[in-house]
Amino acid sequence: MIRVSRRFVCCSIAALMLAGVTVLGQTPAEQIAQAEAAYATRYVQETMGEIIALYEAVLPEIESLSVQSQAFVLNRLSQLCYEAAMFTEGETEEDEALYSEGKEYGLRSLRLNPEYAAREARGLEDALSYVTDVAALHWTANNWGKWCGMHALQALAGQQFWVLALFERCVALDPTYWGASSASGLGSLLIMSPGLLGGDPERGLALVEGSIASDPTYLNNHIILAEYWGFTYDMFGNPTGLRDAELVERELALIEEGAIDPWPFWNRVAKTDADRVWALLAEHSE
Numbered sequence: 678m679i680r681v682s683r684r685f686v687c688c689s690i691a692a693l694m695l696a697g698v699t700v701l702g703q704t705p706a707e708q709i710a711q712a713e714a715a716y717a718t719r720y721v722q723e724t725m726g727e728i729i730a731l732y733e734a735v736l737p738e739i740e741s742l743s744v745q746s747q748a749f750v751l752n753r754l755s756q757l758c759y760e761a762a763m764f765t766e767g768e769t770e771e772d773e774a775l776y777s778e779g780k781e782y783g784l785r786s787l788r789l790n791p792e793y794a795a796r797e798a799r800g801l802e803d804a805l806s807y808v809t810d811v812a813a814l815h816w817t818a819n820n821w822g823k824w825c826g827m828h829a830l831q832a833l834a835g836q837q838f839w840v841l842a843l844f845e846r847c848v849a850l851d852p853t854y855w856g857a858s859s860a861s862g863l864g865s866l867l868i869m870s871p872g873l874l875g876g877d878p879e880r881g882l883a884l885v886e887g888s889i890a891s892d893p894t895y896l897n898n899h900i901i902l903a904e905y906w907g908f909t910y911d912m913f914g915n916p917t918g919l920r921d922a923e924l925v926e927r928e929l930a931l932i933e934e935g936a937i938d939p940w941p942f943w944n945r946v947a948k949t950d951a952d953r954v955w956a957l958l959a960e961h962s963e
Contacts, residue, residue, distance in 0.1 A: 751786035755816035783817025818843035856895025857888035896947035903928035
């Protein structure tokens with residue numbers, strides 16, 4: 678997929694102005710509406726950058742909006758940071774910056790809830806019991822989880838438990854949210870994590886399989902099943918062999934046959950990732 682660099686995103690407001698798209702002088706509501714009008718085609722490099730720039734342009738005046746609108750903007754930015762990192766092959770320093778920024782946008786959204794904000798420092802699980810914003814939970818968990826994947830010591834120090842808690846609360850509130858991908862995200866962590874870090878492979882597998890049953894059109898859940906259950910891994914997340922070659926082949930075939938709609942961004946990601954997993958299958962089948 679085409680890469681969206683952070684430098685590109687940071688320069689996007691200027692690019693928008695050169696393209697004749699008004700940013701300065703617009704109200705926050707107009708900027709949000711303009712971003713949402715382009716949202717469905719964010720799988721295009723330039724469009725992704727423009728959308729992020731439009732939402733970032735709202736931030737200086739975000740407190741003039743209702744709490745609901747503030748949460749919407751912050752959740753979108755958390756989502757878009759996570760999605761922008763999907764345009765790269767492998768994990769880069771720019772991806773790390775996007776995950777970190779996406780996590781902070783998500784936490785900022787969660788803190789709009791005064792009950793959560795008052796309890797966060799005393800313990801995340803208790804604070805999360807007061808949260809009902811599924812989008813904030815989902816995208817914070819995704820960004821934080823990816824960040825932990827790049828920072829093993831911090832994950833071992835306990836931050837992965839926070840990611841698990843975010844996903845658990847999201848699944849408890851709405852297991853079908855975003856193609857049931859919170860369930861598959863939680864499942865992948867439970868499959869890959871050692872028991873000391875909260876791992877539970879059998880429950881993880883059940884969650885991933887349940888996510889596919891809940892929404893078979895969300896092809897990324899098939900990638901998670903193929904990649905995380907189809908192969909075996911060492912404690913550092915490096916693939917060591919095949920667990921179920923037939924499962925991998927079946928899931929990858931379903932992805933290849935699947936339609937882009939109704940998830941045009943994420944199904945494109947899945948189809949691109951399928952090429953990588955086919956290569957992994959070939960490598961471990963030799």
